[in-house]
Amino acid sequence: MNTTTLHPALASVSAAELLDARDIPCRTKHPLILERANLLAVGASFVLVNGHAPEPLRYQFEAIAPGCFQWTYLVNEDDFAAVRITRLAANPAHQTTLAPAALPGGCGGGH
Numbered sequence: 830m831n832t833t834t835l836h837p838a839l840a841s842v843s844a845a846e847l848l849d850a851r852d853i854p855c856r857t858k859h860p861l862i863l864e865r866a867n868l869l870a871v872g873a874s875f876v877l878v879n880g881h882a883p884e885p886l887r888y889q890f891e892a893i894a895p896g897c898f899q900w901t902y903l904v905n906e907d908d909f910a911a912v913r914i915t916r917l918a919a920n921p922a923h924q925t926t927l928a929p930a931a932l933p934g935g936c937g938g939g940h
Contacts, residue, residue, distance in 0.1 A: 835878060838904045839911055842876050849878040859886065866890070866898065866914060874915035876903065882910045894920045 832839040832847060839847075848865055850858050865875055877883060887900050897918045904911040 836904050836909060836911060839876070839878075842903070842911075846874070846876050847878060848875055851878060851880045862886065866916070869914075869916035871916050871918060874913050876911055876913050878909070878911045880908055880910070883912060887912075890914075897921070 832842045832844060835847075835849070848862065850862060853861060862877060869875070882902070882905050890898050890900075897916060897920055899913075899915045899917050901913040901915070902910065903913060
């Protein structure tokens with residue numbers, strides 16, 4: 830996949846770094862994103878592409894793993910968002926992984 834065709838701001842992002850979640854149903858989207866985040870080593874990152882800014886998911890990450898992830902928007906437009914999610918620290922001692930059950934609610938934007 831040529832990431833530049835998604836958006837010019839993604840020209841420096843490799844296809845391996847990318848998780849394009851725009852067409853993934855909500856019921857499977859959050860668990861897939863959590864799985865990808867759980868695999869990150871400290872200092873590693875991936876770029877999440879979504880049809881809207883995933884702020885509700887960001888707040889949920891912060892609620893269950895405060896201070897463990899950094900979110901850096903590469904693109905934040907009305908119908909397209911790309912955010913680099915970087916692991917800053919291991920999950921808190923009481924939470925070995927980010928579990929989908931720990932995330933209340935849906936996708937927020939209805940996507």
